[in-house]
């Protein structure tokens with residue numbers, strides 16, 4: 001076993017940290033407060049290779065591995081939850097779906113613009129009446145002589161307000177349940193696609209989450225992404241990539257909370273000394289520091305396995321590190337809030353955004369319960385032998 005990051009991975013971490021400090025930190029609060037999509041910094045992220053991290057260089061991606069992706073997401077999330085979510089959803093969900101299941105022609109047509117960050121992708125699975133039980137979706141795709149017609153509504157679609165390329169899941173055979181769902185690429189210019197209501201969210205306010213409405217939306221035959229009826233099965237693979245990203249972002253945000261709490265504890269005086277001199281406070285933050293390290297390494301391990309194995313082989317690991325990371329960020333936000341006292345509850349310090357951002361982690365891309373359910377399925381239904389046993 002080798003626990004060293006490669007020189008390239010170390011360099012990526014340092015470069016993204018520097019970029020996030022210099023380019024994202026100064027604008028993060030503005031975008032969070034106004035909800036304005038941070039187009040300028042996202043374009044710079046594209047120039048740095050952050051919008052196509054796992055895509056080979058011949059398609060204008062950065063050609064990196066999943067550990068590098070996790071490192072980069074952690075660094076971005078340490079500073080801003082919105083920028084991290086935009087990057088993660090684009091890389092793993094919208095563009096990720098086209099990359100993993102697209103034909104060569106589809107890849108050539110869409111990936112270079114997406115991987116370079118010139119254009120953004122959005123991925124639409126969730127609907128008003130189906131989230132965790134995504135296969136209960138109602139959006140339909142009906143075959144016609146020339147292609148397909150899509151009808152329905154999608155909810156909570158990240159990047160939708162600015163995306164040029166949408167991947168839409170729709171029912172193609174209602175008799176087959178989750179084996180009767182297919183994925184389609186729909187371009188923003190399609191008159192049958194409308195971006196609807198923007199969600200007014202508690203946190204990650206600049207990430208742009210909106211409804212997507214499909215009204216007799218006609219697409220050609222070659223808009224089908226992957227095999228017909230395999231859209232949902234493929235979505236589970238795509239979500240695994242997304243969930244490792246969610247875990248990395250959660251660690252990044254937890255790390256940000258820890259750093260703010262340490263800084264505040266050193267500067268705040270109580271009973272004649274710095275708050276940081278109180279052993280009770282030191283212990284709280286030392287435990288948090290330990291948990292950040294633990295979960296970070298669990299994510300690295302899972303990312304390392306993802307790059308070496310059939311992704312399905314690591315699905316349970318992805319869910320394990322996802323829900324652990326999500327619990328960590330909740331613990332971190334709560335402890336850091338406590339250390340900040342009353343000032344933590346105001347907008348005066350650079351902390352309260354962490355408290356608002358953190359809560360989404362236990363909900364999105366498969367809620368905490370759905371992750372634990374998946375681990376339980378491996379334990380009780382799929383008969384997975386414990387690793388190393």
Ligand SMILES: Cc1cc2nc3c(=O)[nH]c(=O)nc-3n(C[C@H](O)[C@H](O)[C@H](O)COP(=O)(O)OP(=O)(O)OC[C@H]3O[C@@H](n4cnc5c(N)ncnc54)[C@H](O)[C@@H]3O)c2cc1C
Pocket residue numbers: 089093123124125126130131132133155156157158159201204209360363364365366367368369370373
């Ligand atoms: C900021 C944000 C960005 C998002 N981006 C996207 C996106 O880009 N694309 C997209 O398709 N979706 C996106 N989503 C949707 C997200 O994936 C869903 O919100 C999530 O899957 C949960 O679905 P739901 O909200 O419908 O909750 P529900 O499915 O209604 O669940 C409600 C509660 O019940 C619990 N629950 C459900 N089933 C079980 C069970 N079997 N056992 C125990 N508890 C259960 C859930 O864990 C949850 O706590 C986003 C959501 C948010 C908030």
